[in-house]
């Protein structure tokens with residue numbers, strides 16, 4: 001079976017997209033599944049988290065978008081990285097991704113570039129996870145077009161639903177041209193069960209999203225910040241933490257889903 005492509009997106013910043021992409025990748029890899037993470041954010045947070053610094057990265061996700069198709073096979077061999085101790089492959093980002101809108105201004109079919117490029121490596125993986133930038137644009141469109149499932153991390157705070165309309169507007173627009181509608185699931189993140197506001201937001205989310213919500217709720221856990229400070233994922237520093245267990249449950253839900 002071809003690898004399933006998961007896009008992690010929400011144009012709201014700081015809601016746990018990158019944490020979800022990396023921790024879910026590690027959780028799936030710990031289930032002996034083959035995983036690739038692609039960092040599509042010009043800020044390169046996922047890359048820097050794993051100690052791939054944009055200044056020292058020669059080839060990045062950017063090159064996939066601007067290289068001719070016949071160069072893709074060789075490019076895929078060069079842009080996938082794996083350091084010692086890393087249990088999944090990674091394609092780092094580059095600040096140049098921020099210039100993509102201009103670089104591809106006149107390119108026909110530019111929303112489908114990533115989907116086509118990923119076809120070349122899909123067979124090698126069980127899951128490919130795309131970490132999206134916190135704004136709508138060409139990169140997010142490419143991720144939505146390519147994905148089999150969109151994961152929308154939503155921070156359980158009182159502004160959680162603010163701005164989601166924009167994301168759903170773009171999904172509705174895409175659904176008009178895609179062969180099948182974009183499949184999505186919302187993921188509640190940074191949940192603090194002691195806070196009444198969090199509990200109310202979670203309840204509201206459940207009502208709004210209905211069946212399009214993961215059962216797993218990711219709790220607030222300081223171990224995520226600790227892990228990123230060490231350039232690691234939470235399993236490397238505390239595999240029994242609440243956060244680690246949360247993403248383990250999410251991985252199981254995803255495997256059961258697709």
Ligand SMILES: Nc1ncnc2c1ncn2[C@@H]1O[C@H](COP(=O)(O)OP(=O)(O)OP(=O)(O)O)[C@@H](O)[C@H]1O
Pocket residue numbers: 012013014015016017018019020041045132133134189190191218219220221222224225228243
């Ligand atoms: N469940 C959690 N509990 C506590 N802290 C968390 C949790 N998830 C993420 N964080 C922390 O919150 C911050 C933002 O998370 P993250 O970078 O994953 O968000 P993002 O949506 O990718 O942000 P951006 O929009 O800037 O790309 C980070 O410092 C991260 O360590």
Ligand SMILES: [Mg+2]
Pocket residue numbers: 017018019041045046131132
């Ligand atoms: Mg991020």
